[in-house]
Amino acid sequence: MALHDGRVVIAGAAETTTVGVRPDISVLELHAEAARNALDDAGLTVADIDGVSTTRPSPVEVAHHLGIQARWFDGTAIGGCSYIAHVRHAAAAVASGAANAVLVVHGESGRSRVGAEVRMKDTSSPAGQFEHPFGAVYPYATFTLPVMRFLHDRGYDQESLARVVVAQRKWAIDNPRAFRRKPITVEDVLSGPEIAYPFTKDMCCVVTDGGGALIVTTEERARDMRTANNLVHILGAGEAAQASMVSQMGDPGSFGAFKRSSAEAFATAGLTPKDIDHLMVYDAFAHLPLYGLEDLGFVGFGESADFIAAGHTEPGGSLPMNTNGGGMSYTHTGMYGMFAMQESIRQLRGEAAVQAPDVEVSFVQGVGLFFSAAASLVLSNARP
């Protein structure tokens, strides 16, 4: 069976019962809640699952916690896009028969830090020696760093970033699960507290607790599942990595790993940006949708901010983008990739809080470890 002919599917998907502020629940239990919800969606039990992928805690710990006797594990940890890469790996596993049904699961107590591991900075690692000593420690002071070059090279400015926030907030206003829902103007965004110039508070993602899970299996096996008439087909996938540190990314005005992971996803799907009805671009910060639109080929060099300003990505626009509100308005546990996929799946199933019309093919673009890794998926509600 080929990996990209649409016969590998996502047959169940759900987030934790609520996302946002969850001081009531530990990291492990966030995984469990998301997993139970996804199993319920498909009408499965843990006995039906024989593959588990997650980042931290390890897939072994999570499988044991859930009571799954797995025969296939994936713990690829490439930051927030890990789970998007996991779906690609899981698709390969079920296509080859190495697993029958893989649970891809994420949970993170990013805000409340309940049962969360303490992250120690290793002062002898490359980043510990050559980035952290200069204050480039927190995401808002590191992931953000290339943007002045991006803006400068295109004649853009701080307002270009603000427009991204305004466009995405329009999707969040009517989404009851979104963390930030207040209508906002460019002036509001620009006058907000400065976190790391040129980024103000609303240009940075929210910090939340939550999780999500999905089940990857074959279309054939999914025929007996509750979601048999609501399957999401994997048409294409790609992953890529670049430098392990933001200071070594090469051209800071473009993200090569975005270009390469998306090119492979388009090529394996046999599609081009013109065929995409709905787009999710991982937005930990306001510059990422701009890089995404250009590096994925939806617009040309220097056209991303104008495309957003013209309303194309907003409700009613030609390319609905980040339709849950994105990481800046919806939720961001620390690793947002799972939530980007969940929103694609909801849109393809016609179940989104704010549904875009006629979504048949959706593209999910993830980024991980600042500008280090990327993963992409082309998903559809029909097999070609």
Added chain:
Amino acid sequence: MSLPLPTPTPDTQFFWDEVAENRLNVQYCMDCARHYFYPRSHCRFCGSGDVEWRLASGRAHLVSYIINRRVAPAFADYSPIIALVELEEGVTMMSNIVGVEADPAALTLDMPLTAVFEEREGRVLPVFTPAEAR
């Protein structure tokens, strides 16, 4: 919280020893004739192990930056300008810009910079300052 200062490894020890003497060195590949950074035993471009250390001129330019307005307490005494700088030798480094106001009006992309050396809690770091301010 104390300052996160670099702990050298055998492959980076020479770099930090030299920085402690106010000299900035980068590695050079004899096979593909390019400088590279961060230090390691082989060329990052072609994989060759035929590499040597070369003293850098210290001349650089500003590639990109942010001004950190939420500085962690440990960094309170130091420049909030976190920058990507490109050395004349062609390698890019993370650093701080010192000797200039933390104000976008004072920070023009591509402006010429010069390496200077700043002691922080007993360890020396290479930072950069506008070339004309020297």
